[in-house]
Amino acid sequence: MPGKTLLWDQTLFRRGELFEFDYIPEQFAHRDSQLRSLMFGVRPSLAGMRPLNAICVGPPGTGKTTAVRKVFEELSEHASNVITVHVNCQANQTRYLIFSEIFRRLIGHAPPSSGVSFKKLLDEVAKYLVQNEKILIVALDDINYLFHEKESDNVLYSLLRAHETHPGTKIGVIAILSDDNLSYVFDPKVGSIFLPEEIVFPRYDWDEVRGILYDRAKLGFYSGVISEDVIDFVSDYTSEAGDIRVGIDLLKRSALSAEQRASTSISADDVRSVYERSRILHLSRTIATLNSGEQAILAILAEKTSSEVIAGDVYTAFHETTGLGYTRFHTMLAKLTSLRLIDADLVTEGMHGRSRRIELRHDSMDVLNALDAMQR
Numbered sequence: 001m002p003g004k005t006l007l008w009d010q011t012l013f014r015r016g017e018l019f020e021f022d023y024i025p026e027q028f029a030h031r032d033s034q035l036r037s038l039m040f041g042v043r044p045s046l047a048g049m050r051p052l053n054a055i056c057v058g059p060p061g062t063g064k065t066t067a068v069r070k071v072f073e074e075l076s077e078h079a080s081n082v083i084t085v086h087v088n089c090q091a092n093q094t095r096y097l098i099f100s101e102i103f104r105r106l107i108g109h110a111p112p113s114s115g116v117s118f119k120k121l122l123d124e125v126a127k128y129l130v131q132n133e134k135i136l137i138v139a140l141d142d143i144n145y146l147f148h149e150k151e152s153d154n155v156l157y158s159l160l161r162a163h164e165t166h167p168g169t170k171i172g173v174i175a176i177l178s179d180d181n182l183s184y185v186f187d188p189k190v191g192s193i194f195l196p197e198e199i200v201f202p203r204y205d206w207d208e209v210r211g212i213l214y215d216r217a218k219l220g221f222y223s224g225v226i227s228e229d230v231i232d233f234v235s236d237y238t239s240e241a242g243d244i245r246v247g248i249d250l251l252k253r254s255a256l257s258a259e260q261r262a263s264t265s266i267s268a269d270d271v272r273s274v275y276e277r278s279r280i281l282h283l284s285r286t287i288a289t290l291n292s293g294e295q296a297i298l299a300i301l302a303e304k305t306s307s308e309v310i311a312g313d314v315y316t317a318f319h320e321t322t323g324l325g326y327t328r329f330h331t332m333l334a335k336l337t338s339l340r341l342i343d344a345d346l347v348t349e350g351m352h353g354r355s356r357r358i359e360l361r362h363d364s365m366d367v368l369n370a371l372d373a374m375q376r
């Protein structure tokens, strides 16, 4: 719309909160069966019974957290005898911190910051539940952050065995695992009491991505702000990234960018430049969370001239720089793969038979720049 510009207080956003990460969408398409399974698991608590445990598994941005939050919302409206606690395990990486969080939600204030033993915390939590005849359902979100030193086993064990040391307590657990490979192992001593229903959250396909973004844009922007073509364009980037969050964030930033140039609608160029900027930012953030061995692998790959290299060569260079062995190398490759930084499961037939190849999924220069930026 040439000639039309925004006044300083005009905005393209009808409801800006729809683009925030913690927003719980009213419309939650393509997740009916997962919601049903979750409801099935918590239903016994309505009748005063212990709920069934569950584990929600799937790649990032597939609606796991949202599904559990929706079920918890429902429970808080309809079941006064049930208390739900959603714990973010990235922010609370030890059993003690997780129980402090549960304590805080039940009792209404944090436990005194020093001198309270874990046992005392557990005692207080169990006492509260029994005295008030409440059933507790704990969601352990991003439980992968507890996999270090088997902390996840300790947490599950303490929650699910609480009724043995504290008769009458009724606790259920919903674990949420962000993982591409759907692979998880719990200690046998936990496996026999956890027995979770597995609820799988597959990646959204292009049409589903498009539908979700279309609904969000329609409610969140004023009409005419975004065209069908531009939504298709955002959906392409989102599918490529494999995380619906990328799309929601792109919608928000593209609209801000359009506002910035005083336009009443989002152009493909707004989307393109915003995507480029946030892609690099996201890559740098991800690389910054890696340990030095994982970063060494990326550096080795980024310095190679061809895009695909033989795994054995990478290992040799890795071993020279870090001194670490094959088992660690293998674990690190798996992690880099699940973070979508590399592809490591490519096998090709070459002159010397079959060999495993590794490919960097990002531009070498971008990776080297991100690694460089951290040295400074």
Ligand SMILES: Nc1ncnc2c1ncn2[C@@H]1O[C@H](COP(=O)(O)OP(=O)(O)OP(=O)(O)O)[C@@H](O)[C@H]1O
Pocket (backbone or CB within 6 Å): 020, 021, 022, 023, 024, 025, 027, 028, 029, 030, 031, 058, 059, 060, 061, 062, 063, 064, 065, 066, 067, 177, 178, 179, 201, 212, 244, 245, 248
């Ligand atoms: N089916 C859907 N309909 C509408 N919005 C959705 C849907 N699925 C996901 N979203 C939105 O996408 C974002 C990411 O969803 P959510 O946080 O539930 O993903 P997740 O599976 O928990 O990801 P992670 O593993 O990274 O924690 C949220 O803002 C949520 O509102």
Ligand SMILES: [Mg+2]
Pocket (backbone or CB within 6 Å): 064, 065, 066, 141, 142
């Ligand atoms: Mg989540």
